[in-house]
Structure formats: structure tokens, C-alpha cells
Amino acid sequence: MNSIDKLIKIFSEFPGIGPKQARRFVYFLINKNENYIEELKNEITELRKGVSSCSDCKRYYFSKFDGQNTCSICSDKSRDPSLLMIVSRDIDLENVEKGHYFNGKYFVLGGLVPILDKNPEQRIRLKEMQSLVSRMSSKGLKEIILGLDVNSEAEYTANILKSSLSLLTEKYSIKVSELGRGLSNGTELEYSDPDTIKNALKNRS
């Protein structure tokens, strides 16, 4: 197999990319100038060197090489230490941060646990989560918000989280809450599914 085909195979693993678009990527790279190609390779190298996992929330960030091992959010002293939101992936954290509404701290699980999976600890960062909750309990942690998706896998994961946190939450009287279910922005009642309406009714105010 030559480079064209090998690179098509490699690019086909990129998220959302199939062989046809992978092929377009290859032709694109064939035609780019040498500078672009060098930059691409260099930044991929730098990415792997300079990106770290924050020691608190575990999200990936570009470290400043200053001894600090926490990201900008976790280092920010103005964040509210009484609130911790647990999310599934970095991109969920970013989406919540975009709204500038939540001022608490985060923890990134690194995924969700498929239903009936026997090794949750290989799917999500259970130990690191318990470790962070433990550290935060002595610093005023009052509430843990489970900020997960709304589907069966996330529900199964939420139950695992509640179990694995139960000792800590009971010991320190930490409340565990879930994001409110109901009608999302722009919804028309006519098109809402029964479960959403049921939740919207339950959570009316």
C-alpha cells in the first residue's frame, strides 16, 4: 500500500470522516505548500508535548510550563467551590462554560458507561472523581450536579456515580442533583415526546 492509500486509511479514523472525504484530505495535503505541511506536523507534535490533563478536573488543556498542573478554570479562585458539575466529555464542559451561567467547578469523566458494562472504572475516571470530591469536601463542597446527557447510557452512568459517591455525600451532607428535564429552548409542544412532556409536567413551577 502506498502513502496515498495509507493516509486515506489513517484519516478515515478521524471522527465523522469516511474514505471519500479522507481521500479529499490527502489530495488537499498533496497540493498545499511546504510551510502548511511543516506547521501541521509541528503542531501535532507540540500538541502531544504541551497538552496535559488538569490534575483536578481532568480536562485537556495547554499547560503553561509554569509548574502549575491545573487548568485555567480550576486555578480560578473566583470559581464557587461549593458547586461541582460532573460532565462526560471536555466538549460538554466547554458548551456549559460558553453560557457563562455556571460558576462552580467541573470534573470530566472521560465518557459514559455502557449499560451492564462490567468495568466502569475502565470507562470513566471513578477514582479521580472520588479523590476530587474528597478534597473539595473539606473546602466547602455543598452540591454535586450530574451534568450528563439524557439517554439510557447516561442514566446508567448517573446511578454508578451516585453509588460510588454515596459514602462521601452522606458523610459530608453533600447534595447530589441532576440537571432539570423539560422542554428545551425552541420546542413546540406538538412535537414533544411523551417522556419530555412528563418531565416538564413534573418539573413545572
Add this chain to the structure above:
Amino acid sequence: MNSIDKLIKIFSEFPGIGPKQARRFVYFLINKNENYIEELKNEITELRKGVSSCSDCKRYYFSKFDGQNTCSICSDKSRDPSLLMIVSRDIDLENVEKGHYFNGKYFVLGGLVPILDKNPEQRIRLKEMQSLVSRMSSKGLKEIILGLDVNSEAEYTANILKSSLSLLTEKYSIKVSELGRGLSNGTELEYSDPDTIKNALKNRS
């Protein structure tokens, strides 16, 4: 203009139907057998004769010609008279009923009020709504749920409803609530918009 063109124009007013599909309807009718055409015309006539607007909730239903002027839901004595859900259209009522979760009564406004519209009473059934709420107050009405869509027009309408019901709700201590906002079923946090996340955080439990 001949019948083909006139009928195309008439069918073009059907919801979601443009001239091209209206034309297909006409050719379809040209080609159908006489029975089908007679049934179509007859049922349209029967529809107009037999369909009534329920005197309570105002939705359209097929009356049984038995002197009753309320629909099957409003006649149902097992419905909870302490709860009234106000919806925009018949089809919203039907969607909520499908879930078999809500056991209270309904009222159909007949639409929404466009923002800054000067004649709300021509858009929605304000008088009939006040009339029903008045009748229900003496029969144990405790809560009115505004079951509208989640957009600006619905929000504007909701404010008009609260104003026009304020006298009654204060006098009889009737609670006015709105359907809970938050994450709808099947949502992924990654794709939720800021307002939905903000609501989900506010409504967490």
C-alpha cells in the same frame, strides 16, 4: 379559470401544500373512481355538520348528537378538576393526552398572540378562558398550568394569560405554573443551547 386551475388554487391553501403538490392532488382526483369522490364530498359535509367545539375546552370533537355539548375529556368525571392545562391548539392537547400522564382538564386557546399584537382577543379565546376558570374555581380548581411552546410568541402569550387571569387567580388562590424547562429526552449536553442549559441548571433537583 377552469376547474383544474381553481382546484389547484384551493388545494394550495392546505397546510404544507404548494402549487406543485396541489396539482398532483387534482390529477389524483381526476383519476379516482366515483365512489371515492362522493365519499370525500360527503365526509367533508358531515364533518362540518357533526363537528362541534366543546363548550368547556373549545377543542373540536365529533358530537354524539345526544344533547351533550362537552367532549369526551371534559365529560369524563374521573378527570381531576383541581388542575387545568391551557394549550395553544387541539393538536397540543392530543400530544399531551397521548402520554396518559396528565389527568386534569384542558382549555384550547386556538392559537398564540404575536408579539405586540393589539387585539389578543381576536387571536385567542380570552373570554371563554376566563369563563371556564371562573366556573372551575367553584369546583376546586387549584392550579392552572400554561402548556405553551418555548419561544417568544408563546412567552408573550403567557404574559397576556397571566394578566387576564390575575383577578381570578388572586381571588381564589389559584397557582399559575409553567411547564418545566430543561433538557428534553434524548438530548446530548454537547448540543444544547445556552438558554436550555441555563434553565436546566435553574431547575435542577
Add this chain to the structure above:
Amino acid sequence: MNSIDKLIKIFSEFPGIGPKQARRFVYFLINKNENYIEELKNEITELRKGVSSCSDCKRYYFSKFDGQNTCSICSDKSRDPSLLMIVSRDIDLENVEKGHYFNGKYFVLGGLVPILDKNPEQRIRLKEMQSLVSRMSSKGLKEIILGLDVNSEAEYTANILKSSLSLLTEKYSIKVSELGRGLSNGTELEYSDPDTIKNALKNRS
């Protein structure tokens, strides 16, 4: 079953209309004023009375009740009697006429013949077609263009047409041609399928 449900069932047979949209049609009709409903029923009646099938091309048209039994195209003496295009449905004829490029005469088959169907004569108007071609042969008919779709069913139908016309076309030296295959307007070669490219190569000029 009441009128609402019966009418939903009837409208569900309309081309491209399912039960959900049929229901919207019914609510739409419930809410329209009496004039609209009367017009709808009247024009459906007039349609069935006043629409005829042109005695030459067999397309449906609104007759002027003047003894004439041919449509405006077939009555038009400026049309070229040496060219006859055979199409599948009225709507094909209309689409070709829209371009104002073809000045010959038409014949509408009324459909296509499914592959291996044993009764072509129940699917398309074979006899009427032969009858028209016979009449046109003595008036200068030189070429019959098969203006069908490009798929297997149309190909099968084209073969049936050629067979059933062979006696006449041989006797009167009438050429039988098919619409050119190739790249359609707006095509990008990158996205064209192998058969289209093959045809485009064959038909290059």
C-alpha cells in the same frame, strides 16, 4: 368511525400524504369558513364534469363545451405534425411544454409497464397510441420520440412501444428515437454514475 377519522383515512390516500398531515387537513377544513368549503366541494364536482380526456393525446384538460374534443395543444394548427413525442404522464407533457422547445405533438400513455407485467394494455393506452400513430401517418408523421424516464421500468415500456408500433413504423418509414442520455444540467463529473458517463461518452459530439 366518525367523520374526523373517516376523512383522515380518505386524505391519507392523497399522493404524498400520511395520517399526520391528513389530520392537519381535517383540522384545517374544520376551521375554514363556509364559502371555502362550498367552493372546494363545487370545484371537485365541476372537475369531474368538465374534465375530459383529449381524443388525440389523451391528456386531461378542461373542455370548453364547444363540441371540440381535442385539447389546446392538439387543436393548435401551428404544431409540427411530423413529430410525435410519447410520454408517460400528463405532468411529463407539461414539463416538456414549459421549456417551449418542442413544437410537435404528444401522446400520454397514462403510466409505465412494470417489468414482466402480463397485461400491458391495462397499464398503458396501447390501442389509442396505435390509433393516433395510424391517423398521423397519413398526415406527414416522420418521427416518434419516446420521452420516458431513465430507469428499468421505462426501458421495458419503451421496448413494448417499439414492438407494438413496428408494423406502422416500418410501413410508413417512421423513425423511432429516444431522448438523448448523458450529463444533465448542473452535473459535476465527479458525482456522475458509471452509466451516465458511459452514455455521455457514447453520445459525445
Add this chain to the structure above:
Amino acid sequence: MNSIDKLIKIFSEFPGIGPKQARRFVYFLINKNENYIEELKNEITELRKGVSSCSDCKRYYFSKFDGQNTCSICSDKSRDPSLLMIVSRDIDLENVEKGHYFNGKYFVLGGLVPILDKNPEQRIRLKEMQSLVSRMSSKGLKEIILGLDVNSEAEYTANILKSSLSLLTEKYSIKVSELGRGLSNGTELEYSDPDTIKNALKNRS
């Protein structure tokens, strides 16, 4: 700007990729194992080293480092030297080759010329094209097929090609043809646009 953001910017230039998907690519690379990352960088390097532009048709191919500077198609002695198809991009050539119907030779222009562009020679490989045609004229070239898309830009480019080849084609009596226009595979006459029908009529047979 850190590596994450720099790489997002770089990936955003990939064909069909916007900032949101570029971000997903970056997180994807952060999470991949070291092997994958090394392979990615290596193959990009090898691509640039080993990919050449065929000296005849100018398409990119992976050279075998054997002194040969023509691709597998141009080296193939069984190809018909009397036919040359000129296409816009490598991917067009590949799509035609997929059908295994064309056995002549190719030339890849490298793009199309925008209408009224003043420097066609910077957009497409005019000189190399004339050079190839000149070489092929003495080896039996009889016909040049313009295998371009069907839109205004391609039409403008086709005229430029005909002009720039006119001396050679007249001198050696080489025919210049275009791919046939007409109904593409799977077309329904009802949905064809006027230009396509007009072409199909002109090219009937």
C-alpha cells in the same frame, strides 16, 4: 495561541471542515496512542516525498522510484492513443476510470477557469496540455474529448481549451468533442429542467 487553537485553525482549512469539527479532530488526536500519531506524521512526510505528478497526464500518483515518471494509466501500452479525455481534477479521472468504459488517455487541467478570469494559465495547465497534445499528434491522436462538468464555469473553460488547441487540432485534423448532454441515469422526465430536456431532444437518437 497555544497548540490546541493553532491546530484547530490548521484543520479548519481542510476541505469541508469547520472550526467545530476541527476541534473534534484535535481532541481525537490528543486521545490517540503514540503509534497512530507517529504514523500520521510519517505518512504525511512520505506522501510529500513519494507523490509525483505524472509527466503526461499531470495527475498525482505514488511513484515507484524506478525512473518512470508516468503513472500506471499513462504507462499502460494497451490504452488507446487515438483518444484523449481532458478533465478538470484527479477525482474526475478516477470517477471515469471506475466505469472501465473509457480506454483512451487522460489529461488533468488542475481546475477550471472562473468566468472572465484574466489569467487562465494560472488556473489550469494550458502549456502542459498543448505539449501533451503535440506529442500525441505524432502518435495517432484522432479525438480530444472535453470531459468537464456541466455549468457556466466549465463552459467558459471549454471555450478556452478549444481556442488554445485550435492550431494543433486544425493542423492534425483532430476532432474536438464534448460529452453528450441529456437525461442522466435514474432521471424522471417530470423533474428534469428545461435545459436538460432541450439537450436531450437535440441529442436524441
